[in-house]
Amino acid sequence: MKLSFDALKQQLKDREISLSHQRLKVLAFLCRSRGHPTADEIYLALREEIATLSKTTVYNTLRVLEESGMVQAIGIEDHETRFDLSPPDHGHFKCLSCGTVSDVPMDIQALFPEAMNHWRVDETQVNFKGICPDCLSGEEESK
Amino acid sequence: MKLSFDALKQQLKDREISLSHQRLKVLAFLCRSRGHPTADEIYLALREEIATLSKTTVYNTLRVLEESGMVQAIGIEDHETRFDLSPPDHGHFKCLSCGTVSDVPMDIQALFPEAMNHWRVDETQVNFKGICPDCLSGEEESK
DNA sequence: TCCTACTTTGTAATGGTTACATCCGAGAGG
DNA sequence: CCTCTCGGATGTAACCATTACAAAGTAGGA
Structure with a gap:
């Protein structure tokens, strides 16, 4: 369900964000x-391709992308922000056992109560925590 | 819709958590x-009553209360955790203008897709961000 | 009173994130 | 070519919420 890289490049152009090597x-x-990688995971992975890459650049880029609406910051964890490229039409599930963060398909646009129509909603996040099927079956086996 | 202090005290007893002065x-x-105060706000406020209060105690207490299920940690902000005593039957809304965090009444228990019945969900959070009515009307006036 | 386990306290460390000063590189204009 | 300019990239240092740890206090039981 991810957008293609070329489509994303076009989005950058449309928003008049210069297509620097690092941003691409x-x-x-x-x-x-x-x-849904953390800033640090992105930094470590890209460092193999760009030896001079700075962590600040990763944060700067993520902020630019977030402000332009192309990337969403997910606050499902306590001390780490994860980043998601997909359009915001789904929730997130964090497995407390293995730590994986998965997408949960659902219509999060329709959640805000109509009764509160005097509020302007810019962003909606739905976060679940629990145990994923893989870890659940693992627990049963170990009994 | 908050629980009474006495009821909360009883909950502590039921869970066999000792009722120390600081925890109460x-x-x-x-x-x-x-x-929905932050740990720091709690610390600063209680410091006037308990001069020797330590920040660590506040964090320890909040963790105990959270693990017992009496308090929920809200991750709606980037670098600050807020704490909520109310039962988790509502979402939260953060105003990007004034920073206030409000409750949003809704049935968050029914959100998880039935199709994913092999997942065990322990916790559900729904976070909205936007502009609250007060700030919206303020913006209009300033035009 | 002593013993033991739990709680509180204060300080030091941790770690993700940001501020800031500096450096680089591409394009404009000469 | 040269130089000027400006946005982007870099690295270091700082920030700050949170946690680790060790020491000191406290309550209850024998």
């Missing part, structure tokens, strides 16, 4: 990344 | 607090 790399990594 | 004070503060 961060975007490409988010594009091919299955999970 | 933290609980009482959460009880009479309208908003």
